[in-house]
Amino acid sequence: MxxxxxxxxxxxxxxxxxxxxxxxxxxxxxxxxxxxxxxxxxxxxxxxxxxxxxxxxxxxxxxxxxxxxxxxxxxxxxxxxxLAAGGTLHPMQEAFREHHGLQCGFCTPGMIMTAVDMVNRRGPDLDEHTIREDLEGNICRCTGYHNIVKAVAAGAQAMGETAFKQAAE
Amino acid sequence: MYAFTYQRPTSLDDAMAMLGDGDAKLLAGGHTLLPTMKQRLAAPSALIDLGALRDQLSGVTEEAGGVTIGAMTRHGEVAEDPIVKRVIPALAAMASVVGDPAVRSRGTMGGSVANNDPAADYPAACLALGATIRTTKRQIAAADYFTGLFETALEAGEIITAIHFPKPEKAGYEKFRNPASRYAMVGVFVAKTAEGVRVTVTGAGANGVFRAQDFEQALAANFSADAIKAVKMSPDGLNSDIHADAVYRAHLIGVMARRALDKANI
Known part of the structure; x- marks a missing residue:
C-alpha cells in the first residue's frame, strides 16, 4: 500500500x-x-x-x-x-468475571461493549432470548455463549441497580 | 484498501460538486462500501463523507398517509421509530433484522438503496411498497430505480435525499439468512397496496431484486399463505452458489413468502 x-x-x-x-x-x-x-x-x-x-x-x-x-x-x-471507573470494574465487566463469561478472552471486549449497549437500549431486564438475539453480531470462537449470556443478564441487572442507586443519591 | 482523498462536505451542493471529480464515491454508514474497499473490489479516488449532513438528511416524517425517511437515517433508527412502527410496522420489522445491532447503529437506508446489493433488505421493501426515491435531481419510482446487480437509475452526481413509502393495507417481510454472513439468501416482502399485491424477492435473483408475479396473481383474490401453497417458483434466473442452488432458493422463496404473509395477516 x-x-x-x-x-x-x-x-x-x-x-x-x-x-x-x-x-x-x-x-x-x-x-x-x-x-x-x-x-x-x-x-x-x-x-x-x-x-x-x-x-x-x-x-x-x-x-x-x-x-x-x-x-x-x-x-x-x-x-x-x-468502562471501569478508577480501579473498580464496570458492573458488566464484574459480571463477566463472576460468571466466567469468557474462555480465551479474545471476544470479551466486544462482548462487553455490546452488552453495555444492549442495556442502554433495552434496560436492565433482559431475557435469555433477547440477549442471544442481540449478540448476533458477536462471535465467540470458543463457543462459550452459555456463560456469556448468564454474565450479560447479571451485568444488566447490576447496571440497573447502579443506575437506581445513582438516581437515589 | 487503496489510497483515496477524504472530503467531508457541509452542504449538499458541495457534496454534488465533489462527486463530479473522477471516480469519487459517497460515504454514508460505510458498512458495505468500506468492506468492498478492503477487498479491493472498489478503489474510489475520493470518498465524500456525508457524515456532516446527517442532521439534514435523517429523520422520519409522516406524509400523505405514508412515511418519508431521510437517506442518512440508520437502520436501527428506522426499526425503533414510533412513526414507522405505527404506519408501516413491516418496514420497521424489516429494518430490525438488517445485519446485527452494531451494523444497524451505523448503516443507513440511503446507503443500502444506493448500493443495491442483490442480498440487501431495503430493495425488497422499496419495490413491494411502491416507494419513491427522492434525489437531489428528481423523484424515481422504485419500479424504475433498481436496474440490476449493484445497478440503479442514479446518475453521476445524483444523491438520494429521502425515500417516501406509501402506507400499505397489509405487509410483511421474512428472510432466510446465510448462517455465516447473515445476508439474506432469500428475503421476501409481501404487500397489499392500492396498486395491487406485490411480492418482491431479494437475495435470490441473478439480477437483483425482482417481483414474483405468479405469487402476486395467486394472492390477488386471497391474500393469505394458503393461496400460494400450490404455486411453484421456477428456479430459472435464480442464483446458484456454494450456499444454495437455484432449486433450493426457489423452494425458500415459497416458504419465506408464506411466512411473510402470515406476519402480514396477524
Whole structure:
C-alpha cells in the first residue's frame, strides 16, 4: 500500500481529547490500537462480522473495523479501557468475571461493549432470548455463549441497580 | 484498501460538486462500501463523507398517509421509530433484522438503496411498497430505480435525499439468512397496496431484486399463505452458489413468502 497524504483528526476517546495525523484509510480500530495504543479493542475477522472490535461512538455500539478514523471527527469514543471507573470494574465487566463469561478472552471486549449497549437500549431486564438475539453480531470462537449470556443478564441487572442507586443519591 | 482523498462536505451542493471529480464515491454508514474497499473490489479516488449532513438528511416524517425517511437515517433508527412502527410496522420489522445491532447503529437506508446489493433488505421493501426515491435531481419510482446487480437509475452526481413509502393495507417481510454472513439468501416482502399485491424477492435473483408475479396473481383474490401453497417458483434466473442452488432458493422463496404473509395477516 502506498502512503497517501495524512490529515488531522480530533476526537474524544474515553473522555480524553486526542488528535493525530493519519492516512485517511486508517480504520478506527487501527487508530485506537496503533496510534493510541489502546489494544483492548481487538481485530477478529476484519469483515464486520465477529464483533471483537465493538466500541461505542456517541453512545452507540459500532464495529470499529468498518469505520474510518477520519469519519469520527469530533465524536466521543468509548473503548473497553474506558468502562471501569478508577480501579473498580464496570458492573458488566464484574459480571463477566463472576460468571466466567469468557474462555480465551479474545471476544470479551466486544462482548462487553455490546452488552453495555444492549442495556442502554433495552434496560436492565433482559431475557435469555433477547440477549442471544442481540449478540448476533458477536462471535465467540470458543463457543462459550452459555456463560456469556448468564454474565450479560447479571451485568444488566447490576447496571440497573447502579443506575437506581445513582438516581437515589 | 487503496489510497483515496477524504472530503467531508457541509452542504449538499458541495457534496454534488465533489462527486463530479473522477471516480469519487459517497460515504454514508460505510458498512458495505468500506468492506468492498478492503477487498479491493472498489478503489474510489475520493470518498465524500456525508457524515456532516446527517442532521439534514435523517429523520422520519409522516406524509400523505405514508412515511418519508431521510437517506442518512440508520437502520436501527428506522426499526425503533414510533412513526414507522405505527404506519408501516413491516418496514420497521424489516429494518430490525438488517445485519446485527452494531451494523444497524451505523448503516443507513440511503446507503443500502444506493448500493443495491442483490442480498440487501431495503430493495425488497422499496419495490413491494411502491416507494419513491427522492434525489437531489428528481423523484424515481422504485419500479424504475433498481436496474440490476449493484445497478440503479442514479446518475453521476445524483444523491438520494429521502425515500417516501406509501402506507400499505397489509405487509410483511421474512428472510432466510446465510448462517455465516447473515445476508439474506432469500428475503421476501409481501404487500397489499392500492396498486395491487406485490411480492418482491431479494437475495435470490441473478439480477437483483425482482417481483414474483405468479405469487402476486395467486394472492390477488386471497391474500393469505394458503393461496400460494400450490404455486411453484421456477428456479430459472435464480442464483446458484456454494450456499444454495437455484432449486433450493426457489423452494425458500415459497416458504419465506408464506411466512411473510402470515406476519402480514396477524
Amino acid at each position: 502506498g502512503s497517501g497524504e495524512t490529515m488531522l483528526v480530533a476526537m474524544t476517546v474515553n473522555g480524553k481529547a486526542v488528535s493525530r495525523d493519519v492516512d485517511p484509510r486508517t480504520l478506527l480500530v487501527q487508530f485506537l490500537r496503533d496510534n493510541l495504543r489502546l489494544t483492548g479493542t481487538h481485530v477478529g475477522c476484519d469483515t464486520s462480522q465477529c464483533g471483537a472490535c465493538v466500541v461505542h461512538i456517541d453512545g452507540n455500539a459500532v464495529k470499529s473495523c468498518t469505520i474510518l478514523a477520519v469519519a469520527c471527527e469530533s465524536s466521543a469514543v468509548t473503548t473497553i479501557e474506558g
